[in-house]
Amino acid sequence: MATSAPSVSPSPVLVPHAGQGGGSTAVVGLQWGDEGKGKIVHLLTESHDAVVRYNGGANAGHSVVVRGERFALHLVPSGILHAGVPAIIGNGVVIDPDQLLKEIHTLESRGVDCGNLIISDRAHVVMPWHKAEDEARERWLSEGSLRPIGTTKRGIGPCYADKVQRGTAIRVGDLVRPELLRERLKVICPLKTTVLAALAAPGHPAEVYDAQHVANQCAAWALQLGRHVRDTSALLLEMLAAGKRALFEGANATLLDVDHGTYPFVTSSTCIAPGIATGAGVPMNVVGSILGVVKAYSTRVGGGAMPTELAGELADYIRQRGREFGTTTGRPRRVGWLDLVAVRYAARLNGATGLSVMLLDVLAGLDELKVCTAYQTPQGRVDAFTPDGAWLDHAKPVYQTLRGFSGDLGSARRLGELPPGARAYLDLIENVVGVPIRFVSVGPDREQTIEVA
Ligand code: IMP
Secondary structure: OOOOOOOEOOOOOOOOOOOOOOOEEEEEEOOOOOOOHHHHHHHHHOOOOEEEEOOOOOOOOEEEEEOOEEEEEOOOOHHHHOOOOOEEEOOOOEEOHHHHHHHHHHHHHOOOOOOOEEEEOOOEEOOHHHHHHHHHHHHHHHHOOOOOOOOOOOOHHHHHHHHHHOOOOOEHHHHOOHHHHHHHHHHHHHHHHHHHHHHOOOOOOOOOOOHHHHHHHHHHHHHHHHHHEEOHHHHHHHHHHOOOOEEEEOOOOHHHOOOOOOOOOOOOOOOOOOHHHHHHOOOHHHEEEEEEEEEOOEEEOOOOOOOOEOOHHHHHHHHHHOOOEOOOOOOEOEEEOEEHHHHHHHHHHHOOOEEEEEOHHHHOOOOEEEEEEEEEEOOEEEOOOOOOHHHHHOOEEEEEEEEOOOOOHHHOOOHHHOOHHHHHHHHHHHHHHOOOEEEEEOOOEOOOEEEEO
């Protein structure tokens, strides 16, 4: 990216640069989540024919600002805010029906039509016992003097565990087969009651799950969600065969990926771009462009190491300016300098073809900025990332220091309108990560976006 003579289109056309493969696009977070993926998905939706979630559940929180109005979405794909574009929840997602219905009702009460929401019959249902087990496991870890994961307590891990265990799992398609489900619940409910009783804290008896009561609850969900349910893999394959383009919206993020994140402080799904194939039921080669979304600094919610973490006034400054409080749990997010060792790893792992740098405006007003470009470890200085929580505990950041920048970046629409310090910051990101920057976000509104040609 040449910042001296920037080549920028005057009004964003918002089509990411295609890679080698098909015409579809992936949007994936390259840090620990909350990078601002929702805004980018919203921007790119108009150049695609469907928006698809392929992983995670209501642990994710995407906030999108449309004409000054903020929408917080957890399960519904951000593309729902574009009328007429199918918003698909793929089979790789775990669905809490109460949460989904709450979101649908809130959206509809604000005038957003959810008729285009389509839910995979093969997505798994987060049941009440999953949330109870999530809570109980976290308590067992901390009382047993292990660090808890710091989960969102949305039942994500136990639901995915049941999916893999099979016999006791419930899929969305089961909700619309009540007779079969009723028989299964007669076995599942006593089993879950027994397991939860064994995990219960002394003096806090666990819930007893009554099969009839749960069946009635499932019937109520089916009544309200049934019209949205279908085989979304078949639908997508049909659309793709007809030359349509899908936008795959990653939830959570690369460093939270169950296999390639900072295990065990991760979520339970495949967040990275390859998760699209299994989580949406499409071939890998349909995705030609992979946009890696990077916040201009680091944040993390929950447990696990974060080498560049800041404390005190500096952390508060960034947290307040960036509104760094969880969309899902309201927890204040941990804040730190940008960690390019981690981002470069994430970009390579996903095969990112472009970067989108978010919340650059938040850093304005600081005298100097630090960026981590290597780690000091017990084995010496390294510039490669090891996706392992225990390894990361001993990684100390090695920083490059840059002069800060000031002013209101929110009105910049071209790279050339950014202060030189901000452009130098972007150049460093691009050079260290080795992937071209395609978008720079300088404020929450859609218009506050610089598209780099
Ligand atoms: P779980 O996904 O609720 O099991 O939580 C596992 C870890 O991932 C916790 O540290 C959560 O805070 C974190 N996490 C899950 N989803 C997100 C997200 O969308 N943004 C940020 N952190 C997340």
